[in-house]
Amino acid sequence: MDKKLIVVLGGGESGVGSAILAQKKGFRVFLSDSGVLNDTHRETLQAYRIAFEEKQHTGEYILTADEIVKSPGIPDTAYIMQKVLAKGIPVVSEIEFAGRYTDAKMICITGSNGKTTTTSLIYHILRSAGLNVGLGGNIGKSFARQVAEESYDYYVLELSSFQLEGVYDFKADIAVLLNITPDHLDRYDHNLQHYVEAKMRIIRNQRTEDAFIYWIDDPLVTKEIEKLKPAATTYPFGEKKNGHMAAYTENGKLYIQTKENIFDMELELLALEGMHNVYNSMASGIVAKLMDVSDEQLRTSLSDFKGVPHRLEKVATVRGVQYINDSKATNVNSCWYALQSMRTKTVLILGGTDKGNDYTEIEELVRSKVRALVFLGKDNSKLHAFFDGKVDEIRDAGSMTEAVEAAYQLAQKGDTVLLSPCCASFDLFKNYEDRGDQFKECVRRL
Known part of the structure; x- marks a missing residue:
C-alpha cells in the first residue's frame, strides 16, 4: 500500500516542524507556501530532504493529499483552501x-x-x-x-x-x-x-x-x-x-x-x-x-520572572522620560491594559494595520493620561477621525525614527513614552517584533 501523503500548507516555524514530524512518522511529505520561505526554513527542509515549493500552491498535487496540516495564518477563504474544502480533504492544525x-x-x-x-x-x-x-x-x-x-x-x-x-x-x-x-x-x-x-x-x-x-x-x-x-x-x-x-x-x-x-x-x-x-x-x-x-x-x-520582550518592556530613561515598548499590543484591549498600568502622563504611539478596531474602549484613559498622540502608519485617517479634538497634541509619523523623534519633542520630564499601537504591524514592519526592535533601536540613539 502506498504511504499516505501529508501536505503542509505554510512554511513558517509551525509548517516546517510539522513537515519534519510527518517525515519522521513515515509519511510522504510536501510543503507548499504561496510566499517566500526564509533562508533558515529553506535550508532546514533541504537538509531533511523534504519536497517543497514556494511563491505558489500547485493545486493539482496538493489536492491528492490524504491530510493537510495548515498554518494558522491561512484563512479558509484562501483560494487553495476553498479547493481543499470542496474536495473534502481532512485539514488539521500543527497542534x-x-x-x-x-x-x-x-x-x-x-x-x-x-x-x-x-x-x-x-x-x-x-x-x-x-x-x-x-x-x-x-x-x-x-x-x-x-x-x-x-x-x-x-x-x-x-x-x-x-x-x-x-x-x-x-x-x-x-x-x-x-x-x-x-x-x-x-x-x-x-x-x-x-x-x-x-x-x-x-x-x-x-x-x-x-x-x-x-x-x-x-x-x-x-x-x-x-x-x-x-x-x-x-x-x-x-x-x-x-x-x-x-x-x-x-x-x-x-x-x-x-x-x-x-x-x-x-x-x-x-x-x-x-x-x-x-x-x-x-x-x-x-x-x-x-x-x-x-x-x-x-x-x-x-x-x-523577567517578563516578555515587546510586552510593557522598559527600554531606557532619556532626560527623565521613560520609554516603554509594548509593540505586542496589536489590539485595543492590550493598549487599555498598558495605559491602565501607567503612573505618569504619557505620550502614546498608536497605529498600523487596523483589524476593525473600536477605540472607545481606551477613550477615557487617553483623555485622562495621555499628553500627546503620535500616529504611526500608512493610513491614519481612522485614528484622526476618532481622536482629533480629544487630545491637545497629535502628530503623524511615517517611520519609527519620525515617531520616536516626535515623542521625544512632545514628552516632558517625568513622562512616559509608550509604544502600544492597538494595530497589526504589517503596513510598515515585518511583524510586531520588528516594530518593537526598531523602537528600541531609535530610543537608544536619542
Missing part, C-alpha cells in the same frame, strides 16, 4: 497533528490578552522547579518539531484562536482561558460569537480529571461556561473572593487555593506590574499548585 505523537501532559493557554506572558511565566515556574518541560504553540520553537526531536514530559503551549480552530481530538490536561475581548474579528465575519467559540475549543475533549482555569470576572467567558457546562474540574480566579475561588486577592496579598493547600504572597513582591499581570500570576500559580510545585519555589519564580 492536532503533533498531539497524536506524544504522551506528554499538555498545559494550554489561550485568551485575547496576556497569553504569551502567562505561557512564559508557567514555563519559567515549571522549569525552575526542575520539570522536563517544552514551550511551544504560538511562541518559541515549533511544537511538532519538538515532538519529533525532543522528549519532554510536559508541554506549555500558547494557543491562538486560529490554532484552536484546527483542533479535534487534541486534549489539554490543564486548560487556561484568561479573557475574551474582540480581536481578529475580520477573520470571524465580524461575529464575536464565532471568535468566542474558537477560543472555547481549548476545553474540547477534557474530562473530570482535567483542569480548566478561567477568569471568573469575564462576562463572555462565564456566559459560555454556563452554556457548555465543561466536564473538567474548574478553577476560577478573580480579583475578590467570591464563593469557591481557586485564586483571589485580599489585603494586598494574592491567595491560591487548590487541593488542601492555601498559598499566599504579597502582591508587591510579584515581578510583573499592573492588575492584569496579577491575573496572569494567579492563573500561573494555580497551574503550579496543581502540579505540586512547592510554595517556596512558586514564590521565588513569581518574584524573579
Whole structure:
C-alpha cells in the first residue's frame, strides 16, 4: 500500500516542524507556501530532504493529499483552501497533528490578552522547579518539531484562536482561558460569537480529571461556561473572593487555593506590574499548585520572572522620560491594559494595520493620561477621525525614527513614552517584533 501523503500548507516555524514530524512518522511529505520561505526554513527542509515549493500552491498535487496540516495564518477563504474544502480533504492544525505523537501532559493557554506572558511565566515556574518541560504553540520553537526531536514530559503551549480552530481530538490536561475581548474579528465575519467559540475549543475533549482555569470576572467567558457546562474540574480566579475561588486577592496579598493547600504572597513582591499581570500570576500559580510545585519555589519564580520582550518592556530613561515598548499590543484591549498600568502622563504611539478596531474602549484613559498622540502608519485617517479634538497634541509619523523623534519633542520630564499601537504591524514592519526592535533601536540613539 502506498504511504499516505501529508501536505503542509505554510512554511513558517509551525509548517516546517510539522513537515519534519510527518517525515519522521513515515509519511510522504510536501510543503507548499504561496510566499517566500526564509533562508533558515529553506535550508532546514533541504537538509531533511523534504519536497517543497514556494511563491505558489500547485493545486493539482496538493489536492491528492490524504491530510493537510495548515498554518494558522491561512484563512479558509484562501483560494487553495476553498479547493481543499470542496474536495473534502481532512485539514488539521500543527497542534492536532503533533498531539497524536506524544504522551506528554499538555498545559494550554489561550485568551485575547496576556497569553504569551502567562505561557512564559508557567514555563519559567515549571522549569525552575526542575520539570522536563517544552514551550511551544504560538511562541518559541515549533511544537511538532519538538515532538519529533525532543522528549519532554510536559508541554506549555500558547494557543491562538486560529490554532484552536484546527483542533479535534487534541486534549489539554490543564486548560487556561484568561479573557475574551474582540480581536481578529475580520477573520470571524465580524461575529464575536464565532471568535468566542474558537477560543472555547481549548476545553474540547477534557474530562473530570482535567483542569480548566478561567477568569471568573469575564462576562463572555462565564456566559459560555454556563452554556457548555465543561466536564473538567474548574478553577476560577478573580480579583475578590467570591464563593469557591481557586485564586483571589485580599489585603494586598494574592491567595491560591487548590487541593488542601492555601498559598499566599504579597502582591508587591510579584515581578510583573499592573492588575492584569496579577491575573496572569494567579492563573500561573494555580497551574503550579496543581502540579505540586512547592510554595517556596512558586514564590521565588513569581518574584524573579523577567517578563516578555515587546510586552510593557522598559527600554531606557532619556532626560527623565521613560520609554516603554509594548509593540505586542496589536489590539485595543492590550493598549487599555498598558495605559491602565501607567503612573505618569504619557505620550502614546498608536497605529498600523487596523483589524476593525473600536477605540472607545481606551477613550477615557487617553483623555485622562495621555499628553500627546503620535500616529504611526500608512493610513491614519481612522485614528484622526476618532481622536482629533480629544487630545491637545497629535502628530503623524511615517517611520519609527519620525515617531520616536516626535515623542521625544512632545514628552516632558517625568513622562512616559509608550509604544502600544492597538494595530497589526504589517503596513510598515515585518511583524510586531520588528516594530518593537526598531523602537528600541531609535530610543537608544536619542
